[in-house]
Amino acid sequence: MSAGRFSWPPPELGAAEVQRFRFSPPVARAADEVLADGPVRVYRRLLADQESETGALVALRLLDAVHGPDHDGHDAARGPDHDGHDAARGPDHDVIDTARGPDHDVIDAARGPGGDVTTASVTALVAAAREASAPVVRRLTAGPPERIRTVLRHRAPLALLSGCWLDNLSSPATQPDALVNQLFVHRFRLKGEGRPEHGCEQRRRRALERYDLHLPPLNSDAFLTGTDCRPLTAWHGAYLLALSRLPAAHLPEVVGVHVAHYLLGVDGLLLGHPEPLTETMLTEVLDACVARTHTAPHGAADRRRLLAAVRRYLDIEAENLALLTAHAEHESGLSPDARAARVLLRHAPYAGAQHRRLRLAGRPLSAALDEGLSDPATLLARLRESPYLRRRPDGGCAFLDALKFGGAMFGVFDEQEAATLRSWVASVQDGAPAGPAAVADPGGAAAAGRWAAAVTRGPSPRETSAGPDAPDDRTLLHRLVDVEHHAAVLPLARARCEETLAAAEVLFEHGARGRFTDASYFDYTPQRLVRRVESVYWDKLVRTCAPPAGTPTREQVVTERKQSALCHLVDGVWAYRTGNTGRYDRTSQGMLFAIYADEMGRGELRKNHIVLIRQVLDDMAVDVPHLGSPAFLGQRELPDASYPFALYQLCLAQFPDSLHNEILGFNLGAEMFGLGELCLQQIDKLSAHGFDTSYERAHLTIDNMSAGHARQAAEIIVSFLDDVHRTAGPEAVQREWRRVWRGYASYASFVERRLVLSVAARERLRSRAGAAAPRDAGARAEAP
Structure with a gap:
């Protein structure tokens, strides 16, 4: 069965032109304040905050300022005279000319003979810009070390963001999809295939260190200060970060920026090493994107958006090269x-x-x-x-x-x-005469002012206010899957997480009675964690293994599969936002990202776990719409009782920073549950009726306790807490550990539902008995 059968485009790829982005009423004012504080604060906010409505609205406003609410990419960048070229120019630089072909018509240069956008014409446009920019880059990297150091320091706020626009593209709204998975292959490479030290950011940091540039972490307040970041550069970086916040709704723009960035290769030329992505990889993505627009409902609009994004990014790079040139010349001319x-x-x-x-x-x-x-x-x-x-x-x-x-x-x-x-x-x-002592602004102020004017001009026509409500589970799941358009759901998601995590702590005392888990609490040491994990594996998942008692009917097997299918359709979702830009410098982060990459088939659609579960459902003739489709709201195949567990996973995924510990604990529970009795029995039941068993078999192998995800999940926790021990001491380890184990208990609270309900019932009886006891005692005391 072809994996292409399950390659859906994100819902209405081109419909972002008309879709609304929903935010809680107070968020607009908060976004106004961030944007009014200037580009440095915007850059820092978008880098540090990936969990709030405010960050999402700031991103939307910035994207509209660059591309326009109609995504045509022209008007928002234009000055009062509506000349889209002048708005990108500095006082002495025509940045559009840098990207033009010989006929000085950017649009025509990127269109094929029939007037349409093609892969060849877009790559030719970027090649022309690369040829024009190459001598500029050569001049920037010539001269004394201090001059080169100045250039690289001012470029660092962009160079170290490279690839950030792919951070959140693979998501429940976009998986499984051929183009998204092609781009995931690129992201996996840029992230060092799960090893942060081999990733693009760290490689570029090592290149900068050759020039004695030892920069603070990206997400520290000192980073932009340490790079002497100019307002124009901060706007450029903020735009890239904004794209990383809303990538599914801006897929043509993501592809355009991605291809233009790596084909142009400014950072590779400046740093003197090849770009991590090859031209073949990039043109294949461009081919796939252009091809899909010919079948998409809004294909012509998507091609215009793709081209406009390439254009705009080439403008930005030319604008930045002009600024770097001004810095270099200024540096050379200083007394x-x-x-x-x-x-x-x-x-x-x-x-x-x-x-x-x-x-x-x-x-x-x-x-x-x-x-x-x-x-x-x-x-x-x-x-x-x-x-x-x-x-x-x-x-x-x-x-x-x-x-x-x-x-x-x-x-x-x-x-x-x-x-x-x-x-x-x-x-x-030595008697040298005094020279000029003033250090003038090397330029870029006028262009930065135009960015500021565009960004702060007011609300986006695509934003709308969504008042508080109490959606049912189906509606809540739809909003969480399409969270880019429904940021107003985030407070509800946070409340559900806190409620579930707090309730799960009952298993700290009673968890040893679990059938498949043991969430009873213990003080952490690496050895105790490993013993607990192995104890659960042997005593609760393996030694109890037995063939199913009798062979259930075909209808029973299908019904059972439907009950668990929804959770499988969000497989790995709790980790989909892990390892994002500014928070990918620990071994544990790389390990968790690598697990998520495995769940997504490391970019191979046929190995993608969402594809595998879709194959199983298709084999059973269970027709379920894509999770991101409005049609899923009305599906009747998967039972309502299966929604809460999937919803909790989607809620947890929205808080990869503030609930990082809990995600690590939840991940341990999820990766272990794919082993042992239930999985083996499910394979037997499916096989008895000739159903597809690929999903179960994939988990049985990839999650193995020897070296697979189950073992890795424990090692991630050990690595994370080892970092805590080195930086904050043993007492902090126990505080952070309690949160990790609370995450494991939250997973167990769904698996061990009968145990949780029985404990709750017993506590209610005890509470009633305790409340009645004083009255009875008083009555006895008053009796004659």
Whole structure:
């Protein structure tokens, strides 16, 4: 049976033009505040916040500003004269020309002979832009190390985001799908195939370190400061992050940016190593995307969106190269005084009271530094004339002594900064005349202002307010699957998670009585966790194995399969947002991402677990619409009783940061449950009636306790808590562990439903008896 039978496009691929994005009423004001605070805050918010409605609305506003609400990609980027070229230009740069063909018509250059968009014409457009940009990149990487270092530092906020737009593309709304899985292959490679140290970000960080650029983590507040990120660069990065937040609704844009980014290859050229994705891989994706638009309901619109995204991204890259060129030229033209002023003034705000006893030209040095922020020339002139720079017979001076070990400024400046100051002092002592000390803005302000004006112009015509309601399980599942358009559901998802997790703690005391799990609590050590896992495996999943008692009828087997099918249709969903940009630097994150990759067949549609369960249902003639389709709301094949467990998994998936611990524990329960008695009995039942058993057999092998997902799930927890131990100590380990085990108990609470209900019933009886006891005792005391 062909896996292509189960390759659905995301629901109404082109319908994002008319679909509404629903948010809770207070969110619009919160988004206004974030956007009004400027690009640095927007960049940081989109990078750090992948769980809130506010982040999603900020992303939508930004995408509309770049592409326009009609996704034509022209009007939103245009200036008041409606010339889509001028809006992307700096004062001295025509960035559109960089991407144009010889006839200077970008649209025509990307269309085939029949006037339509084709793979060949789009790749030719990018190739023309690459040819035009190559000499620019060569000039940027020529010259002294400090010049190259400046360029790479200013490029880092974009270079280290590479591929972020694929972060959330594989989801319940898009799986299983041939194009999505092709792109997942790319993401898997960019993520180092589950090994963060081999991923694109870490490889690029190592390349930057060759230039002594040791940058803070992406999700730290210090990252943009450490890269001296300019507003225009922050807007560029924020756009890429916005695309990562709403990729299913913007699939043509994702493909356009993805192909243009890696075919253009700016970062590979700047860093001097090949891009991780080959041209063949990229053109195959482009082929698939263009081909599907010829059968999609909104195919012509999707092709326009694809082309517009390529155009816009080439504009952005040209805009950024112009800014980098301005930085490089500015760096080359700086006088020694300007270089020294830049270093001193970068640290002046933190001088504080340390310099209160020192004086410069009769004034406290701290006051002179404060004044230097607005008048660097006067500060440098006073330093030149001060005794601090006066050369002694040994060649030293008080200023240089302060930079050495034991000196007042030792450790304040990094190696490059200290070298800049030593060079400046030497030039002053050798009698070099003073040069310009002002450090002017190297450019980009006008273009950044146009971005800001477009982003803050007001609400998106696609956003709408969704008041609080209490949807039934079917509606809630539909909204969670299509959460991009239903962000207002997130508070409900959070409440359901907290309620389920709190209730599951009853198994901390009673979990040992579980039939297939043991969620009874224990203080963590790696050895105790392994013993518990192996005990559950042997005592509850393997030793109890026996063939099914009798052979159920065909109808009984089908009914049983329907009862569990919904959970299988969201297989691995709890981990689908793991390892996203800014949070992929731990071994445990890479391991969990690799497990999710296995569930998705590592990009091979025939191995995708959603395809496998669809094959089983198809073999039984159970016709169920795609989860993301509105038609699923009315399906009658899968029972209502199966919704709560699938819903909990979808809810948990929405909080990959704040419920990370709980997800690790839940993952352990899920990966172990694919082993042992139930799975083997299910294979026997299916085989007895000639039904497809591929789904069960896949889990029985891939989840094995020896080295498969069940073992890996325990190792992920050990690795995670080992990191906690090293960074926060043993007490923190036990706090974090309790949350991990609460996640395991939440899985067990669904599997051991009879046990949970019996414990709850017993507690109710005990509570009633306790409430009645004082009244009975009082009555006896009053009796004669």
